[in-house]
Amino acid sequence: MGLITPGLGLIFWSALGFLIVLFLLTKYAWKPILAALDEREKSIDDALKSAEIARNEMANLKAENERIIHEAKIERDTMLHKASEAAKQMIDEAKEKAHLEGAKMIENAKATIETEKQAAIEDIKVQVGILSLAVAEKLLKKNFSEDAAQQKLVEELVKDIKLN
């Protein structure tokens, strides 16, 4: 058993000891420890991955929400626009209709007035005729001896004419 000559006994015992340790530790320590480490690493990995997925989903959801809100806004705007347009159109139409109606009424009134006027004129004509006849009758009935008296009478008669 010198310093640099390996002794048989120690080789035997150290080989035996090392093999026993190797066996015991492999079976009862390294395998459970390595398995536990592996499992933990996997679970951490999974947790990180699922967190990543969740984050992505959140981002997607947010984007989706924003898109929906944006679309709703656009829709609202178009609806408002359309409504105001429709209102405007209705007002315009009503205005035009009223205008037309008014014009028509005025026209009718004018026509009526014209007819009335014509009727009145006819009436006046008839009256004038009747009056003329009456004047002529009265003139005839009076004495046509004096020109002045005749003149005066005509004037009086004309004055008496009441057109209505």
Next chain:
Amino acid sequence: MVRKFLCLSILLSIFWLGFSNSVQAAGDGESKTGFILPHVMDNYEWHFATIGHTHVTLPLPVIIYSPDQGLEFFLSSNFQNHETHKFGKDYGVNGYYIDENYKLHAADESRTFYDFSITKNVMMMFIVIAVLLFLMLNSAKFYKRNPGTAPKGIASFIEPIVIFVRDEIALPNIGHKKYLKFTPYLLTLFFFIWVGNILGLFPEAANFTGNIALTFTLAIFTFIITNVNGNKDYWKHVFATPGVPVPLLLIIVPVEIIGLFTKPFALMVRLFVAITAGHIVILSFIALIFVFESMAVGVASTIMVVFINFIEILVATIQAYVFTLFSAMYIGLAVAEHDHH
């Protein structure tokens, strides 16, 4: 930090230069430094201390197998003088005796026998194994009881090292396909050497991992695992190195075959030398105190011993790492499925 140590070292060197004359004066250096070598070598008894004339020792079993006498059990104290605790030819039992250099002999030189004694180093190995089992089984228990939680206690001490061996030693050197198969071996190797190295640094502990028999055994294990798992590529590389002209193969093949054995040989020698040298350095500094018998040297040596001890803790870790790393590399070379170059 480094600068401080450097200053200290220079200062201490000057100290010893000043005392160099008294080295010659002491003269009887042999006996005063004689304890160094037995301390780093194996022994049949575990000697802790000598208080006055009382030796505090742990007698260890001496187990001998011989073809003619079969298996025999003794205690190391059977081979000793009971008062001086000295081994020698005079204290033989059953035809065996242990000489002054702690070597077992048969009184009849022609007899063959095999010595399976539980020596100091074997005893030390039992302690290392006990510590290892305690540490590892305890931490394994933690993982069983608390699956999926962060490690606590011993497990939190073991876990980073386990992960280091798995991810920094096994994985890069062996490759992701097969590294898990060899990780238990590498882990055992690392912790066995590391705990052995660290425990060996305790005062009166045995120089277990600095014993060539142990490093030989561990290197043989790596050698066996490497070559048993060697694939076609590996053996092709040894016996028909690709891309080498046939005449050159005559030179290359023997070199490759020698290379198979130099790898574990390097493993064996590296660990043995690193640990034994560290122990010798520490013991030498302690020996200086007895050689000089001077207060100043005592203080300086003690500081140096503390300093070297710190380095030795580092060396203990580095050597365990290196042994494991090189084992992983050799295994990795044997199992690698590489493209032909």
